[in-house]
Amino acid sequence: MFEPLDRFVARYITLTPEETELYHSLFTLKKVKKKQFLLREGEVCDFEAYILKGCIRAYYTDKEGKETVLLFAVEDWWVSDLSSFMDRKPSNLYIETLEDCELLVIDFISKGILFESIPKFEKLFRILVQRSLGVLQQRFYASVSQTAEERYINFTARYPQLLQRIPQHQIARYLGVSPEFLSKVRGAMAKRH
Structure with a gap:
């Protein structure tokens, strides 16, 4: 151990x-x-x-x-x-x-x-x-x-192993935004890519 x-x-x-x-x-x-x-x-x-x-x-x-x-x-x-x-x-x-x-x-x-x-x-x-x-x-x-989107991008780049393990509402609380706002940010990012 x-x-x-x-x-x-x-x-x-x-x-x-x-x-x-x-x-x-x-x-x-x-x-x-x-x-x-x-x-x-x-x-x-x-x-x-x-x-x-x-x-x-x-x-x-x-x-x-x-x-x-x-x-x-x-x-x-x-x-x-x-x-x-x-x-x-x-x-x-x-x-x-x-x-x-x-x-x-x-x-x-x-x-x-x-x-x-x-x-x-x-x-x-x-x-x-x-x-x-x-x-x-x-x-x-x-x-x-940084904007919320920049903070989210940096979080996903720095901690990719966490994305599948942590609920999105917890990530939103870490980034200092509401879960609804994070959902909008992720949606806007998906449309651009």
Whole structure:
């Protein structure tokens, strides 16, 4: 079960067999059914999860109950609420499974042990945080500088594997448009091609 995570880790750091055994002992396999919450608004996030199988979304709701999807995550990706996890404060997010999932999960205390025992893991998690920040910056830039059609085209180019796995209304919430508007955009694009 650790082979995918071992391959992921090996892209960034080299471990001895003893270090590998130790880090494996700090992660827990978690199987979660579709449409289950890993985190709800108001809870403190106590996990970072590497996805072995499945699809997950993170979103928040405004005062009127309207959802905005922040991210989708699938196999070989990580999911968490980093600010809640690091600062031990209540989350603004919901993290929900869109498919049956298998996750390798590390909690806050175990991550501290991991960093103390194998400091090179700090490099791996620093790279993950930097990549997440870069993705969020690009996403913010797109939201203020691109049309809905341009955002949809970029989404389909960047994440083609998600199109068959995520309902169109969820993609619309990610793009910041209504499902009806996304349907019109897709229709107009189809007519042109």
